[in-house]
Amino acid sequence: MTSRHQHVADDLRRLITSGALAVGERLAPETRLAARYHVSTPTLRDALELLRTEGLIEKFQGRGNFVRRPPQRLAYPGAAVDGDDGLQVIVSSADITATGDLAARLRTPSDAPITQYVCLSHRDDSPQGLAHLYIPHAVTRATSDVRNPPVSASPWADDIVRSLTTATGEPVANSTDLVTARFPTGAEAQSLRIATRTPVLSIERTITADDGQVLAYVLLVLPGDRAEVAFVTPIDKKTDKKIDKKAETR
Missing domain, CATH: 3.40.1410.10 (Chorismate lyase-like)
Known part of the structure; x- marks a missing residue:
């Protein structure tokens, strides 16, 4: 059985991958998101933590949660040198x-x-x-x-x-x-x-x-x-x- 925080994460993931939530966009405050999904704040934070581990969002202290730009893949041991790809x-x-x-x-x-x-x-x-x-x-x-x-x-x-x-x-x-x-x-x-x-x-x-x-x-x-x-x-x-x-x- 899917847990409640997974349901929340699934819906937010859908919004991010579909573009409904754009890269760099700030998510609603956690208390407001918790009320929207009818879950407790700890449950909402578990969902956000799951999305952070997937690299979909990032949290900045005092600013909130933002949709993250898809990370570029590393190349080990052939990573580009300084000045090639930044x-x-x-x-x-x-x-x-x-x-x-x-x-x-x-x-x-x-x-x-x-x-x-x-x-x-x-x-x-x-x-x-x-x-x-x-x-x-x-x-x-x-x-x-x-x-x-x-x-x-x-x-x-x-x-x-x-x-x-x-x-x-x-x-x-x-x-x-x-x-x-x-x-x-x-x-x-x-x-x-x-x-x-x-x-x-x-x-x-x-x-x-x-x-x-x-x-x-x-x-x-x-x-x-x-x-x-x-x-x-x-x-x-x-x-x-x-x-x-x-x-x-x-």
């Missing part, structure tokens, strides 16, 4: 020490010095993705200059990985991606400007050298309402064996 990447960096979890992922001793890069990508004023990149100082063999972090054209920090590993002579042999659907942390939700109940795709990348040394660990967080993952597996036609895997979102 995607801009802001990079910051800091020297930190490895915590227990990070130390395990990077296979370094606890409290070992590492460099953290944070890449936050935007299109217009809308955050699109968040990437945290961690590289041991044993790989870079030098501390990063946090006052002048490298400019990144990639929202996934791929170019930073390439430049640093090339400079240190450590060739990348393997990149393993672990993809998980989950709810964002409070800090992730704040950075991406999404509700804490909006699902995200978490992609954990571990980049290793030929000898098994971990060169970098990357945590990518993508809003679930604008990203989807497709696994592409090239096949060796001569042996009919799978030879590689690559993940993409679009």
Whole structure:
């Protein structure tokens, strides 16, 4: 049996998808909507939260709920660079020490010095993705200059990985991606400007050298309402064996 908040969400969704409620239009105040649908305010808010998780509306504190412009799809790992489709990447960096979890992922001793890069990508004023990149100082063999972090054209920090590993002579042999659907942390939700109940795709990348040394660990967080993952597996036609895997979102 369909719940009352789902009935409300279904009708509002119909109005939005049909164009009866236009992009950018402000919805009626919540108390008025609740009275229109003969439901309680908490039930109405459950319906609105459902539409927010679907990316159909967004709420601005003190202003109300508005019909959201359909989000553009991301392209991982082939996202357009800054200046192509309006995607801009802001990079910051800091020297930190490895915590227990990070130390395990990077296979370094606890409290070992590492460099953290944070890449936050935007299109217009809308955050699109968040990437945290961690590289041991044993790989870079030098501390990063946090006052002048490298400019990144990639929202996934791929170019930073390439430049640093090339400079240190450590060739990348393997990149393993672990993809998980989950709810964002409070800090992730704040950075991406999404509700804490909006699902995200978490992609954990571990980049290793030929000898098994971990060169970098990357945590990518993508809003679930604008990203989807497709696994592409090239096949060796001569042996009919799978030879590689690559993940993409679009």
